[in-house]
Amino acid sequence: MSLPIHFAPLQGYTDDTYRRIHHELAGGIETYYTPFVRMEAGGVRSKDMRDIRPEFNEGVPVVPQIIVKSMKEFDYLTGIVAEKGYRRIDINMGCPFPMQAKHGRGSGLLAHTDTVQEIASAIKERTDISFSVKMRLGWENADEWRAVLDILNDTPLHQITLHPRVGTQQYKGEVSMQAFDEFYALCKHPLIYNGDVTSVEQMQELEKKYPNLAGIMVGRGLLARPWMAAEYASGTAMPEHKQRALLHEMHDRLKAHFETTANSEAQVHARLRLFWEYMEEVLGRKLYKKIMKAGNLKNYLGAVREV
Numbered sequence: 001m002s003l004p005i006h007f008a009p010l011q012g013y014t015d016d017t018y019r020r021i022h023h024e025l026a027g028g029i030e031t032y033y034t035p036f037v038r039m040e041a042g043g044v045r046s047k048d049m050r051d052i053r054p055e056f057n058e059g060v061p062v063v064p065q066i067i068v069k070s071m072k073e074f075d076y077l078t079g080i081v082a083e084k085g086y087r088r089i090d091i092n093m094g095c096p097f098p099m100q101a102k103h104g105r106g107s108g109l110l111a112h113t114d115t116v117q118e119i120a121s122a123i124k125e126r127t128d129i130s131f132s133v134k135m136r137l138g139w140e141n142a143d144e145w146r147a148v149l150d151i152l153n154d155t156p157l158h159q160i161t162l163h164p165r166v167g168t169q170q171y172k173g174e175v176s177m178q179a180f181d182e183f184y185a186l187c188k189h190p191l192i193y194n195g196d197v198t199s200v201e202q203m204q205e206l207e208k209k210y211p212n213l214a215g216i217m218v219g220r221g222l223l224a225r226p227w228m229a230a231e232y233a234s235g236t237a238m239p240e241h242k243q244r245a246l247l248h249e250m251h252d253r254l255k256a257h258f259e260t261t262a263n264s265e266a267q268v269h270a271r272l273r274l275f276w277e278y279m280e281e282v283l284g285r286k287l288y289k290k291i292m293k294a295g296n297l298k299n300y301l302g303a304v305r306e307v
């Protein structure tokens with residue numbers, strides 16, 4: 001039995017449009033997580049609100065994610081998301097960006113066990129919503145998870161996703177599989193692995209090595225190979241010509257969308273270009289560079305035709 005594959009939230013990449021197009025054309029995903037919704041100037045950014053609007057996510061299995069540093073933010077954002085009709089919310093305890101972490105959000109929350117405890121108590125009260133947590137090992141200390149897991153083990157949760165790095169590593173250095181093993185042994189909730197999965201073989205290895213694993217969350221690996229989850233779920237490799245056709249189909253759909261929503265040709269170009277950002281290995285260095293350095297929409301579209 002293959003494991004459920006979850007699409008990781010990637011701010012700037014996996015917005016509502018990308019998620020819908022991926023779901024319709026590539027598939028193989030159990031759940032798509034939205035990039036974190038956060039408070040700004042006493043409210044929620046309009047961009048974040050757009051991203052979770054139910055009418056833009058219809059038919060797509062989406063779970064909104066929130067990032068908070070306090071009970072005040074937790075109550076406010078939980079209220080906003082619940083108002084939109086969602087009954088599942090993911091809490092970000094992993095974001096490594098100093099702008100968030102230094103204020104006690106994301107992985108910066110892990111060292112504040114008093115706040116985690118308050119949030120855990122609130123989760124127990126809010127029986128109408130099923131919460132999950134996406135976390136790292138810590139902000140700068142790879143042992144911070146221990147105290148947090150003690151609290152979370154005693155809290156009703158849908159699942160925990162662990163990305164076994166510390167925040168200060170950002171996305172560099174190795175993931176610590178040794179720490180993941182320890183977490184796996186102690187975690188009482190369904191556990192999802194996240195970090196550096198870029199092939200179907202890696203998914204199969206995780207499935208074999210961790211018989212109690214509840215799923216795998218993949219971010220950059222799926223941006224690079226959008227077909228990877230469907231390949232894993234079906235057990236059949238997608239031939240290269242079909243992979244290329246899928247990329248064109250997804251790109252055409254994104255292009256049609258941005259042509260009606262962006263304000264200028266430069267904006268259409270800037271947004272479309274991101275589609276290829278993580279595909280250097282898939283495209284080959286030469287074509288990748290040609291696409292990324294095209295400079296304007298016309299040259300860019302010419303380069304994309306070579307895919």
Ligand SMILES: Cc1cc2nc3c(=O)[nH]c(=O)nc-3n(C[C@H](O)[C@H](O)[C@H](O)COP(=O)(O)O)c2cc1C
Pocket residue numbers: 008009010011012034035036065092094095134163171194195196197217218219220221
């Ligand atoms: C550009 C970028 C944006 C991200 N945005 C979010 C986010 O909004 N929420 C979150 O929980 N993680 C975010 N992440 C982390 C990813 O969800 C994921 O945990 C990380 O990329 C490791 O998984 P991967 O190696 O499969 O990509 C982001 C990562 C990147 C590179």
